[in-house]
Amino acid sequence: MPRGPVMLDVEGLELAAVDRERLAHPLVGGVILFTRNYAEPAQLAALTASIRAMRDSRLIVAVDHEGGRVQRFRAGFTAIPPMRLLGETWDRDVAQAAREAEALGRTIAGELRPRGIDFSFTPVLDLDFGSSGVIGDRAFHRNPNAVAHLASALRRGLNAGGMAAVGKHFPGHGFVAADSHTDVPVDGRPMTAIAADDLVPFGALVRGGLEAIMPAHVIYPEVDDKPAGYSRVWLQEILRGRLGFDGVIFSDDLGMAGAHTAGDIVARAEAAVVAGCDVVLTCNDFAAADDLLSRWTPPPQPDLARRWARMAGK
Numbered sequence: 001m002p003r004g005p006v007m008l009d010v011e012g013l014e015l016a017a018v019d020r021e022r023l024a025h026p027l028v029g030g031v032i033l034f035t036r037n038y039a040e041p042a043q044l045a046a047l048t049a050s051i052r053a054m055r056d057s058r059l060i061v062a063v064d065h066e067g068g069r070v071q072r073f074r075a076g077f078t079a080i081p082p083m084r085l086l087g088e089t090w091d092r093d094v095a096q097a098a099r100e101a102e103a104l105g106r107t108i109a110g111e112l113r114p115r116g117i118d119f120s121f122t123p124v125l126d127l128d129f130g131s132s133g134v135i136g137d138r139a140f141h142r143n144p145n146a147v148a149h150l151a152s153a154l155r156r157g158l159n160a161g162g163m164a165a166v167g168k169h170f171p172g173h174g175f176v177a178a179d180s181h182t183d184v185p186v187d188g189r190p191m192t193a194i195a196a197d198d199l200v201p202f203g204a205l206v207r208g209g210l211e212a213i214m215p216a217h218v219i220y221p222e223v224d225d226k227p228a229g230y231s232r233v234w235l236q237e238i239l240r241g242r243l244g245f246d247g248v249i250f251s252d253d254l255g256m257a258g259a260h261t262a263g264d265i266v267a268r269a270e271a272a273v274v275a276g277c278d279v280v281l282t283c284n285d286f287a288a289a290d291d292l293l294s295r296w297t298p299p300p301q302p303d304l305a306r307r308w309a310r311m312a313g314k
Helices: 017-023 041-052 084-092 094-115 144-160 191-196 199-207 232-242 257-262 265-275 286-295 304-309
Strands: 006-008 028-033 060-063 065-067 166-170 212-215 248-253 279-282
Touching: 006 286, 017 028, 017 286, 028 041, 028 279, 028 304, 041 060, 041 094, 065 094, 084 094, 084 144, 094 144, 144 199, 166 199, 166 248, 191 199, 212 232, 232 265, 248 257, 257 265, 265 279, 265 286, 279 286
Parallel strands: 006 028, 006 279, 028 060, 166 212, 212 248, 248 279
Antiparallel strands: none
16 A cells, blocks of 8 residues: 555554554555654654554654754653754854764664654754744754755764655744744745745755755745645745755644644645645644544645655665
8 A cells, every 4th residue: 555645643652443543544654753652762663663564565654853842752862952052053163063963963863763763854944033932942043054054964964874854844934923833924024035045945955855845834925825835836836846846745734723724624634735745744633633534535646655755764
């Protein structure tokens, strides 16, 4: 059975019968793990092995393991610092900051891959404008060239450890104060301003072969009236067309408030895929996941298998 376009989560430290039923559904292609799914490294390895054993075309397993505030697995893993610290090093010593970024990428991959994790949703390519609490110290720097340099180094480390990278949150979540987990952020800047700043790191990593990108649940009304994750303008014309990106586009979690503009969970998934997302995420809402799996018939996605394969570990 080929991998489908839905990535969802599981309930606990091991697969329950209801998890197995969901993961066997043909729409499912991957699993994202959270803190509730982790006790210690051996348990994690057993959980991911059971997920991988579910299907002939094994399910892809991922996690948010950026460092700082966003690191789901802690006990038994290296504490990854917030990326802002690398930016502060960059201000003093560019070469040293790049070495540290690459080393952290190697550490992330070197600790996750042996436990059955295919990739982390990292690096954050948003700029630190000083106004976004949800981004904040997750961003490397305000300078787009610094972000591009450090994120590229981190990706080299991930790749050296056999892991793909996911740049987020396209085209940039750092300027708006509102948090898309709880609000519908609106960034009113013109395209010229966004292109001159926020798109620089995305463009640099795309040219370097970045494997995947996650768009923001942010509306940029000077460009389109839809959030970027539901926008053909952002995903098809700008990301695929202008930037030339050919990797995987993952939606951000469709349960976030910023995603609710499209309607119910089926309408959200449909809007994301029609706009250009390859894979949709539904997290922390098992009723919504069950509704999506029972009612959604996605449009044809001829590139899905090829793009999923890029995330399966190197």
